[in-house]
Amino acid sequence: MTAEGQNGDGSGNRSAERVLRILELVGASPSGATAAEIAAALGLNLSTTYRLLGTLARQDYIGRQAGDHRYILGRTVDTLGRALRYQLVATPAVRAVLRDVHAAAHAPAYLTVFRGDDIAVAHIEDSPGYPRIGQLHVGFAEASHATAFGKLMLAAKDDVGVARFLERHSPLALTSHSVTDATALREQLDEVRAQQLAVEVEEYMSQLACIAAPVKAKSGKVIGAVSVSVSAADFSHRAYDLERAVRRGAWQISSQIE
Amino acid sequence: MTAEGQNGDGSGNRSAERVLRILELVGASPSGATAAEIAAALGLNLSTTYRLLGTLARQDYIGRQAGDHRYILGRTVDTLGRALRYQLVATPAVRAVLRDVHAAAHAPAYLTVFRGDDIAVAHIEDSPGYPRIGQLHVGFAEASHATAFGKLMLAAKDDVGVARFLERHSPLALTSHSVTDATALREQLDEVRAQQLAVEVEEYMSQLACIAAPVKAKSGKVIGAVSVSVSAADFSHRAYDLERAVRRGAWQISSQIE
DNA sequence: CCGCGATTCGCACCAGGTGCGAAACGGGAC
DNA sequence: GTCCCGTTTCGCACCTGGTGCGAATCGCGG
Incomplete structure (x- = not known):
């Protein structure tokens, strides 16, 4: 840890934080976000972004409307929201x-x-x-x-x-x-x-x-x-x-x- | 990759998947879950579990009711649910x-x-x-x-x-x-x-x-x-x-x- | 048929993540 | 108060999983 992380605290992992951040970012844009936008916003490599998006998509946290290449929140988010209630x-x-x-x-x-x-x-x-x-x-x-x-x-x-x-x-x-x-x-x-x-x-x-x-x-x-x-x-x-x-x-x- | 993963597909990362899985598990139990339960259910090491829980908690994906040591879904989940709508x-x-x-x-x-x-x-x-x-x-x-x-x-x-x-x-x-x-x-x-x-x-x-x-x-x-x-x-x-x-x-x- | 974005693949490097053990809390029970 | 037991944090060495780069592939519009 060469003390160059932009991550405030000491403990933690990285990819986990990244997926969560992506989720929030996708949620924050009303019409969703493209892979490129996400990568830029979070300072991630494009490949990495796609890999993380894949993980999120596979578990249905995100998805995309037919034909569009923007990611928006998916079914699991809905399920979790109901579970919370x-x-x-x-x-x-x-x-x-x-x-x-x-x-x-x-x-x-x-x-x-x-x-x-x-x-x-x-x-x-x-x-x-x-x-x-x-x-x-x-x-x-x-x-x-x-x-x-x-x-x-x-x-x-x-x-x-x-x-x-x-x-x-x-x-x-x-x-x-x-x-x-x-x-x-x-x-x-x-x-x-x-x-x-x-x-x-x-x-x-x-x-x-x-x-x-x-x-x-x-x-x-x-x-x-x-x-x-x-x-x-x-x-x-x-x-x-x-x-x-x-x-x-x-x-x-x-x-x-x- | 010694071909011993229980993970069906090829690509992907691990910790990201784990946090998401934890999230779903926490959401699935109506009264929340303890760290120990989660670790057992997902076959994770306790330390690892706490670290991942920490990440989730820091971003407010999970939380706990006053005094209880069970984790339940947190504020961000609510936010995301609304964003989805x-x-x-x-x-x-x-x-x-x-x-x-x-x-x-x-x-x-x-x-x-x-x-x-x-x-x-x-x-x-x-x-x-x-x-x-x-x-x-x-x-x-x-x-x-x-x-x-x-x-x-x-x-x-x-x-x-x-x-x-x-x-x-x-x-x-x-x-x-x-x-x-x-x-x-x-x-x-x-x-x-x-x-x-x-x-x-x-x-x-x-x-x-x-x-x-x-x-x-x-x-x-x-x-x-x-x-x-x-x-x-x-x-x-x-x-x-x-x-x-x-x-x-x-x-x-x-x-x-x- | 070509060109341009989006998306996936392959690979080598190495730092982030993991697991283990031990230590610090915390709060009942006695 | 003291002991115990479950929860949570800490330290550390190992090594595997994740990353970044570049190239390949796909898909579409012209």
């Missing part, structure tokens, strides 16, 4: 709990799972007509200090973790109610820890309020959240019922784990 | 065309893209209340000789291609109207080629009919289909209008390509 939800029993929460709260119910600084939306149980968190869908979502489950995720971290998060995602003002001051936010998190509950009113979207309870592994570690969203107007007089609903749902899911 | 649909203009087809036909409109022997559902335009092809969603779908777009895909192939397809997917009888005889099917395909249109009545699902027109690249090659599904009862007296709608939609999309 299943992994997040795991059991049908979990869905059932969410359905109950939804029914009890008369509001959209969400199950989110925490993954480092990321938030994965595992499941959404909803019926038409309720105020929903805009553009939230199953899959990964941008973590935000302004959502109830975001607060819960942050509250699960220690000071270092919170600091690191804030470095990367500085607290933006999404609405006029968003908390943007780091100290104020830390105080909120203390409150969240004490109550084992996070509440947010119009911090993320105006007119919208959200309440979330922690899902815990049997070790006690917070690994996700059950939450519901309602209109800010409704929130004040229904707060207690909503709290009951999410607490109950989170408890049920927690006890189902493992 | 965009690649299939490409432009908003295409969606607009489908919307028009949907409106004109008063029926669900589908855009499918052909990829070898696979069919990818690129987009569905629908409103509640219409008879829809069961369980069809955006992403890859099993190709079938009993669907209108399946016939179109087959018609785009030469005799060898059709034969190869039939070897792998023998024509099953999904309903009492399904065509299961290879010769009869070939005749159907000739008709499809002549008409540049595929029709199917209750061959795939009873009570359901489907009509599809080919989308062509500027080279003239058939690369996909625009189709609609209606109840079999409706089909007879609306056939002409439906044909117009899909032909028009397919034409518009074809002319938009590139």
Whole structure:
């Protein structure tokens, strides 16, 4: 290792990283990429590129539309994407709990799972007509200090973790109610820890309020959240019922784990 | 190469293939997999496994839930899955065309893209209340000789291609109207080629009919289909209008390509 | 029939990847 | 606290698998 690699860290392999990089690159261009483009973009030899593309194609990670010589993502990517969704939800029993929460709260119910600084939306149980968190869908979502489950995720971290998060995602003002001051936010998190509950009113979207309870592994570690969203107007007089609903749902899911 | 590889073909690399295999394996187990399990399943050395897992984790292809030591699929997989859907649909203009087809036909409109022997559902335009092809969603779908777009895909192939397809997917009888005889099917395909249109009545699902027109690249090659599904009862007296709608939609999309 | 991109093939070199063993974590159990 | 067991990282020597180059082949449009 003559210290000339553009590869930041020490350990690792090369071709593996390259295939993955290719995959991302192919995914990033809406109309796919040609072998030559890929080689150029990643600084690879053309032969090497074709060999790696072959490996990807053989396993159906990439493919090409009839007659075109551009590579685009393939069937396996689709399969993996679906698998991811299943992994997040795991059991049908979990869905059932969410359905109950939804029914009890008369509001959209969400199950989110925490993954480092990321938030994965595992499941959404909803019926038409309720105020929903805009553009939230199953899959990964941008973590935000302004959502109830975001607060819960942050509250699960220690000071270092919170600091690191804030470095990367500085607290933006999404609405006029968003908390943007780091100290104020830390105080909120203390409150969240004490109550084992996070509440947010119009911090993320105006007119919208959200309440979330922690899902815990049997070790006690917070690994996700059950939450519901309602209109800010409704929130004040229904707060207690909503709290009951999410607490109950989170408890049920927690006890189902493992 | 002492001819002892369990790897069927000649060319290829190893670690690349291994990462991909790991990815699939992790995706295949609903609750994820531990490093040890993966190593065992793929016959890898533990050290190697960790190194490869490290590569995958660093690029966020896999991750783990807080506190658990099982690996599950990560954020990048989600990103790629979404990218795939965009690649299939490409432009908003295409969606607009489908919307028009949907409106004109008063029926669900589908855009499918052909990829070898696979069919990818690129987009569905629908409103509640219409008879829809069961369980069809955006992403890859099993190709079938009993669907209108399946016939179109087959018609785009030469005799060898059709034969190869039939070897792998023998024509099953999904309903009492399904065509299961290879010769009869070939005749159907000739008709499809002549008409540049595929029709199917209750061959795939009873009570359901489907009509599809080919989308062509500027080279003239058939690369996909625009189709609609209606109840079999409706089909007879609306056939002409439906044909117009899909032909028009397919034409518009074809002319938009590139 | 020629020419130009895309794609595959062959081969020699050598650095990246592998496997092994051992060491450092980490967290329950007692 | 201490011991144990499973997980994860580290170091190192060997050598195989991967790379890059050039040439050959394919496929198509003119």
